[in-house]
């Protein structure tokens with residue numbers, strides 16, 4: 001393609017030499033908007049958050065969630081892929097032995113510091129098990145303390161839905177726990193679980 | 195009962211009552227409501243909804259409660275005085291503008307007289323000259339605020355404000371010369387009654403806007419510049435000198451500046467109504483001779499209010515339509531365009547008045 | 552001594568004092584000031600309202616982008632580039648990814664390139680809308696700012712549809728894009744572009760022909776061709792001075808050489824020309840988007856080279872090679888061959904170029920970005936001295952300084 005150049009036109013007409021025509025032209029337009037919004041079609045674009053919410057796209061990268069297998073157990077195998085790829089270094093995983101030997105590993109801890117997270121979605125791409133997703137559609141997380149942004153495994157985990165999952169072979173109590181209860185659930189107060 | 199009537203008939207008591215009535219029921223509420231309306235109306239222009247969050251329980255009044263919220267907020271806000279400010283001048287500066295704005299209403303009749311009773315605080319002989327005197331008082335507000343707050347931005351704003359307001363007073367006066375000549379008086383009631391005459395039988399009322407079309411434009415422009423509203427808000431210059439002369443104020447004193455601005459907007463509107471749109475006179479009402487007095491008065495108040503509100507709306511609409519002038523452009527517009535035009539208008543009116551009246 | 556060098560030397564020597572100590576007033580405009588969108592400080596010397604000297608000071612938004620990138624994997628830099636010019640993040644994504652592709656010596660599939668052109672031009676429109684809107688807001692036309700922001704919002708919703716985020720897009724990968732355009736995208740695109748055109752027409756009527764606006768921007772901040780070139784101007788700022796330089800034409804990348812568009816140029820290089828050039832570029836971008844949408848080929852959006860992108864999940868689950876590739880790519884990262892490249896692309900603000908050095912290991916040795924607005928801010932004293940203090944507003948507005956890009 002050859003280079004095409006266009007000289008921009010500086011309008012210097014008679015109309016532009018006076019203040020009044022532009023003022024009236026401008027008034028016509030703003031008055032049109034004014035009355036259209038007052039009486040007419042009301043093409044107001046404001047969204048009255050939080051009463052109204054903007055529908056986010058299907059691809060929206062929101063808060064993370066950890067998905068479950070058909071039997072209701074976490075899909076995650078604690079392979080550390082997401083922790084490695086995360087540019088913000090905000091995922092912290094501790095692996096543990098799973099009681100079912102065919103599964104081998106299982107995340108004893110899975111913490112995401114959502115304040116450090118840059119919502120890039122690289123962890124979702126890197127996960128070989130489709131165990132971590134960002135499709136919760138949670139747009140804004142607003143809590144009053146820094147610590148509440150430390151999301152732990154149990155908060156990130158999908159809701160257990162008995163209609164969708166078979167009853168899990170292992171309940172939480174069967175699973176290995178971290179050494180001290182506090183270190184596993186640093187700050188679970190105040191956040192509605194998923 | 196008799197005693198009350200007797201007290202009421204004392205002129206001083208009447209004046210005090212009228213002042214209270216006009217300030218408390220007209221000027222201040224209009225100014226206050228305009229602070230909200232500016233936000234609501236500008237939202238309408240810009241495809242937004244405007245403020246609607248302040249609430250009591252679930253009641254928001256579609257934003258009305260913001261008036262109360264704003265008032266409360268500014269009362270409880272700290273009233274800061276910057277270091278090195280001239281304390282006394284800094285403290286009194288906000289109220290010049292407010293007083294000047296409210297005083298404008300003193301000579302405006304909002305309905306025709308009933309017998310001896312006038313709907314006007316005072317009908318003094320100099321009339322409009324009083325307005326010029328009072329508006330020059332509001333210059334002090336800006337200048338004192340600008341110089342006393344020990345801030346360079348405020349100083350720039352203050353100097354801009356003083357230069358602009360003093361210049362535009364000149365054109366304001368000159369633009370009104372035509373009106374004085376046509377109606378032959380500076381007294382407001384004479385001008386208002388003069389506008390109740392008709393041309394061509396009963397066809398066109400002799401409103402100022404018809405007898406003085408150019409004067410109308412000039413006076414309106416000069417008044418907007420005088421009140422430092424957009425597009426002449428270089429003294430506030432929110433993008434380069436932040437907020438201009440009242441930059442350092444906070445709390446109630448800041449609110450006083452805001453309120454003064456809106457009272458001035460209302461003041462401009464009542465002046466335009468009174469001088470160019472027949473004041474309280476409802477056009478062609480004299481044809482209905484059997485109209486009862488109370489209805490006439492109500493209609494007059496209604497007409498006066500509608501035109502006033504229209505002019506308030508127009509000023510707000512203009513503000514959200516036009517970009518603003520640079521400070522030197524404001525001045526050259528005044529001295530190079532408005533001054534010759536208003537002189538020409540005065541001369542032309544003089545010739546016409548001498549030739550035809 | 553040319554004007555440019557003179558002005559340059561006035562940067563280092565403090566401006567002359569007036570007759571007495573009080574006649575020159577020094578005011579600090581910024582770092583936090585309504586006209587300084589982004590954070591920058593201008594120490595301004597005033598004689599009355601006249602600017603006699605100015606010293607820009609930058610660095611308030613320095614985040615160490617380059618150092619941070621050296622401590623990341625190649626792919627981890629893509630999210631950082633979102634935050635460079637944060638009103639047109641996709642253009643940075645594209646610039647960086649294309650530079651890495653150049654390092655690899657590969658090209659993205661044609662569908663990916665056309666999608667990049669569309670998304671890139673959407674970003675350019677949002678960039679110009681923000682710049683023109685903010686500049687007009689600062690000269691008092693607040694209504695247009697909000698109308699422009701409304702138009703920008705329509706486009707950002709499209710960006711969200713495609714990339715999953717409005718600003719932190721992180722959309723391009725090496726050898727393609729993370730996501731393809733969704734179904735029904737083109738209809739939505741056409742509808743949104745029509746709306747943008749309507750808003751542009753309204754504003755054209757109101758701003759471009761409004762004497763008050765023309766008074767504020769005409770012959771303000773004038774800059775000559777020679778000075779602009781010697782200061783290293785690019786993009787709309789250079790074109791407004793009358794130099795038809797556009798990386799999309801001067802050094803065509805992607806599929807821009809198949810697309811027909813005009814380069815708008817100005818004549819005097821004042822703020823009015825910059826405004827007009829940006830408005831015209833929005834129109835040209837709309838036409839580019841429409842052409843690219845018509846020409847959009849079918850096909851993959853990712854190259855099929857191994858170790859460039861994660862294998863399909865089917866491969867990962869069913870094939871040991873796929874699984875190993877996936878793990879290798881995560882643990883070791885992309886490993887472009889040893890070498891260095893510089894790739895200029897046309898950003899919203901001017902030329903953004905990425906200079907990359909690779910030593911063949913998984914970590915970048917050097918990631919350097921050429922910010923477009925650095926040169927403009929450097930020229931601020933030359934543009935403003937001799938004007939009134941109120942002229943800082945339109946001049947700085949037309950410069951379109953973006954803190955994220957300037958300070959990195």
Ligand code: SF4
Nearest residue numbers: 086117118120121123
């Ligand atoms: S979205 Fe990005 S930053 Fe957030 S946890 Fe995932 S990889 Fe880390």
Ligand code: SF4
Nearest residue numbers: 076077079080082127
């Ligand atoms: S979420 Fe996925 S990538 Fe992260 S540890 Fe679990 S299985 Fe691995």
